[in-house]
Amino acid sequence: MDQMKYLKELAVRYPNVAAASTEIINLQAILHLPKGTEHYVSDVHGEYEKFSHIIRNGSGAIRSRIEDEFGNTLTTKQKKNLASVIYYPEQKMDLMEEELPKNFLLEWQHDTMVRLVHVARSVGNKYTRSKVRKAMSPEFAYVMEELMVEHRRADKKRYVEQILETIIMTGRVRQFIAAMAHLIQDLTIDHLHVIGDIYDRGSGPHRIMDCIMKTANVDIQWGNHDILWMGAASGHRACICNVVRICARYNNLDVLENGYGINLIPLARFALECYKDDECELFHASGEVDESNIREEELNKKMHKAIAIMQFKVEGQLIKRRPDFLMDQRLLLDKIDYEKGTITLDGKEYELKDKNFPTIDPNDPYKLTKEEEYVMEHLVTVFKYCAYLQEHIRFLFAKGHLYKVFNGMLLYHGCVPLNEDGTFREVEIEGRKYAGKELYDVLEHLARQGYYEEKDMKARKYGQDIMWFIWSNENSPVYGKAKMATFERYFLDDVDLKKEKKDYYYQWYENEAVINQILEEFGLDTSTGKIVNGHMPVAVKKGESPIKCGGKLFVIDGGFSKAYQKTTGIAGYTLVSNSYGLKLVAHEPFVSRTIAIREETDIHSDTIVINKVTKRKCVMDTDNGKALQEKVADLEQLLWAYQKGLITERI
Incomplete structure (x- = not known):
C-alpha cells in the first residue's frame, strides 16, 4: 500500500510510459559521465583576493586545461593572456582596450572568443548539455551552445564566423567574452567544500561570503x-x-x-x-x-x-x-x-x-x-x-554543519576529542x-x-x-x-x-587504528574513507607534511592567512578530487589582483598526486550517483506498474 501510494505520487511527474522511460534513459546516461571536480579549501581567514583568485583559476586547473588544449599552437604569452582573460575578463578587456590600436583590438577580440569557445567546450565535455546550458548566461546561452557544438565542423565554418562577426558588430563582444570566462570558471569547479574559518585576520571575510553565496554547489x-x-x-x-x-x-x-x-x-x-x-x-x-x-x-x-x-x-x-x-x-x-x-x-x-x-x-x-x-x-x-x-550567517547555517560525510570523505574543521590512550573522550x-x-x-x-x-x-x-x-x-x-x-x-x-x-587527537592522527576508529564512528569504509580537516597550520618549512596516516587524513591549513605564512612557509592548500583521483595543491603567496591582470602572472602552485585511479570515476561512484540509482529503481517500478495496468497512464 505504501509503495503504491509513493508510485502514484511519482506518476504525477512522470504520467506515462514514455515520460518514465525517457527519464530512466537520461539518468542512466548521467551515471556514466565522469565525476565532477571537487575542491576543498580551509582557513581562508578573510584573504579575499587570494581566495577569489584560486576559485577563478580552479587551483591551476584552467592553466592546465589551456596547455592541454593549445599545446604549441599558442605562445606562452598568448596562453598567459588567455588565462588572465578567463580569471578577470572585465578588467583584462579594459586593459587591452587601453593598450591595443583598434584594428589589433578587433583581431584580439575575435581570437580570444574562438579560444574561449575551445576551452569552454573542453571543460564542459564531462557534463550533460543540460547542465552546461544552465550554467550559461541567459543572454548568450543559444549562441554559446551553438559555438561550442559547431565550431569544429568544417561545413559550419562560415556559420561560426558569422556569429563571431555579428557579436563584434553589435557591440556585445565585452559581454560575450565575460560570459564565456565565467562559464569556464563555473564548470571548472563542480563542488566547493570550505573546511572552516572564513572569518577573522584578513580584511575581506564579507566579500568571501558574497563569493561563496554565488557558488552553485557548496558546503x-x-x-x-x-x-x-x-x-x-x-x-x-x-x-x-x-x-x-x-x-x-x-x-x-x-x-x-x-x-x-x-x-x-x-x-x-x-x-x-x-x-x-x-x-x-x-x-x-x-x-x-x-x-x-x-x-x-x-x-x-x-x-x-x-x-x-x-x-x-x-x-x-x-x-x-x-x-x-x-x-x-x-x-x-x-x-x-x-x-x-x-x-x-x-x-x-x-x-x-x-x-x-x-x-x-x-x-x-x-x-x-x-x-x-x-x-x-x-x-x-x-x-x-x-x-x-544576518544574511551571511543564515547562509552559514543553511549550507554549513560541524561535519559532513560526502563521497567517502569525512570533513570537519578541527578534530575528534580523544583521551590520552586514543579513545573517544566523553564530554558532559x-x-x-x-x-x-x-x-x-x-x-x-x-x-x-x-x-x-x-x-x-x-x-x-x-x-x-x-x-x-x-x-x-x-x-x-x-x-x-x-x-x-x-x-x-x-x-x-x-x-x-x-x-x-x-x-590528543594531534598525537594520534598518524595512527591507523585510531583513524579507522574515527572513520567507523562516522559510518565510512576504513579501506577507502579519508578525513579532511584544517585548523592547525602545517609547518611545511620545518618538514611537516599535510598528508597524515599514509594518505588517510589531510590537514589542509597551509597558511591562506598572511599571519600564518611565516610558520607554514607557503600560502595555502587546496585538495582536488576529480574523476582521475586525488591531488594536493600547495600555493605560493598571491601578490595582488592588479599585478595578476597587468603582468599576467598566476599563483605558482605545486601539485602532489596522492592517488591516481586505474578506472576513471563516474557519477555512479558518488553519493549523488547512489541517489540517482535509487531514483532509477523507483522509475523502473513505476514503469512496471504502468505495464501491469496497476496505474493508469495519462496520455
Whole structure:
C-alpha cells in the first residue's frame, strides 16, 4: 500500500510510459559521465583576493586545461593572456582596450572568443548539455551552445564566423567574452567544500561570503572563528567582544564598520575617554598598519584594550553561570592583586606587563561599569540587526554543519576529542555524556538552537553559550586546545603560560587504528574513507607534511592567512578530487589582483598526486550517483506498474 501510494505520487511527474522511460534513459546516461571536480579549501581567514583568485583559476586547473588544449599552437604569452582573460575578463578587456590600436583590438577580440569557445567546450565535455546550458548566461546561452557544438565542423565554418562577426558588430563582444570566462570558471569547479574559518585576520571575510553565496554547489564545515561570528550575530556578548577584539588586533575594524556597517562610535568614545592617558602599548595591531595615520593607530589601540577588558569580564560572568563548562581555571581577573600589579596562578606570582585597569572593581572584577554596559548593549543591538551580517550567517547555517560525510570523505574543521590512550573522550552536556559523532551532533543542534529559538529564551541562551563553548573550550571538537591563552598573551611574559596544548587527537592522527576508529564512528569504509580537516597550520618549512596516516587524513591549513605564512612557509592548500583521483595543491603567496591582470602572472602552485585511479570515476561512484540509482529503481517500478495496468497512464 505504501509503495503504491509513493508510485502514484511519482506518476504525477512522470504520467506515462514514455515520460518514465525517457527519464530512466537520461539518468542512466548521467551515471556514466565522469565525476565532477571537487575542491576543498580551509582557513581562508578573510584573504579575499587570494581566495577569489584560486576559485577563478580552479587551483591551476584552467592553466592546465589551456596547455592541454593549445599545446604549441599558442605562445606562452598568448596562453598567459588567455588565462588572465578567463580569471578577470572585465578588467583584462579594459586593459587591452587601453593598450591595443583598434584594428589589433578587433583581431584580439575575435581570437580570444574562438579560444574561449575551445576551452569552454573542453571543460564542459564531462557534463550533460543540460547542465552546461544552465550554467550559461541567459543572454548568450543559444549562441554559446551553438559555438561550442559547431565550431569544429568544417561545413559550419562560415556559420561560426558569422556569429563571431555579428557579436563584434553589435557591440556585445565585452559581454560575450565575460560570459564565456565565467562559464569556464563555473564548470571548472563542480563542488566547493570550505573546511572552516572564513572569518577573522584578513580584511575581506564579507566579500568571501558574497563569493561563496554565488557558488552553485557548496558546503561549509564551521570553523571556530565562523562559530564565533555566528554567536555574535545571535547577540551573544562574549562572542561579540571576541569578534571586535580580533578585528582590532588585526587592524580590521573596517570589516565591521565599512564591510558590515556596524557602528563602533560608542566604543571609540568610551575608549578615548577611559584610556585617554593610557598609551595601551600592549594592544598594538598585529596586521598591516598605516603608519602615516598615527591618530587612527592610537584610537585602535585604545579600542582594542577597552574591548579586551570587557571580554574578560563577560567571559567571567559566563563561566560562573555555566559551571558545567568546567572552565573555572579561566577566571583570571579575581587572581590579580591590583595594588601590586601582579597575578597569582597555580600558587606562583607573575608581574603584569600592563597594570592600568581603571574599569575593574577589585571587589567585583567581572562587573561591567555603567559606561561599559552602555557600549555592550549598543554592540548587541547593532550585531543583531545588521541585515548584511544576518544574511551571511543564515547562509552559514543553511549550507554549513560541524561535519559532513560526502563521497567517502569525512570533513570537519578541527578534530575528534580523544583521551590520552586514543579513545573517544566523553564530554558532559546538559547532564548527559557525549563522544565522537554524538558530540558533534549535539553541539550542532544546540548552536542552531542558540540562533533560531525564539520562544524558549532559556534554551536560546544556552545555545548561545554553547557557541562560545565551541569557540574556546578544550572539549570542543572545533577548537581542540587545552585553553585559549588570550589574557596571557597580552599581559604576561612567561612563554609556558602562553602555550595552548593541543588535543590528543594531534598525537594520534598518524595512527591507523585510531583513524579507522574515527572513520567507523562516522559510518565510512576504513579501506577507502579519508578525513579532511584544517585548523592547525602545517609547518611545511620545518618538514611537516599535510598528508597524515599514509594518505588517510589531510590537514589542509597551509597558511591562506598572511599571519600564518611565516610558520607554514607557503600560502595555502587546496585538495582536488576529480574523476582521475586525488591531488594536493600547495600555493605560493598571491601578490595582488592588479599585478595578476597587468603582468599576467598566476599563483605558482605545486601539485602532489596522492592517488591516481586505474578506472576513471563516474557519477555512479558518488553519493549523488547512489541517489540517482535509487531514483532509477523507483522509475523502473513505476514503469512496471504502468505495464501491469496497476496505474493508469495519462496520455
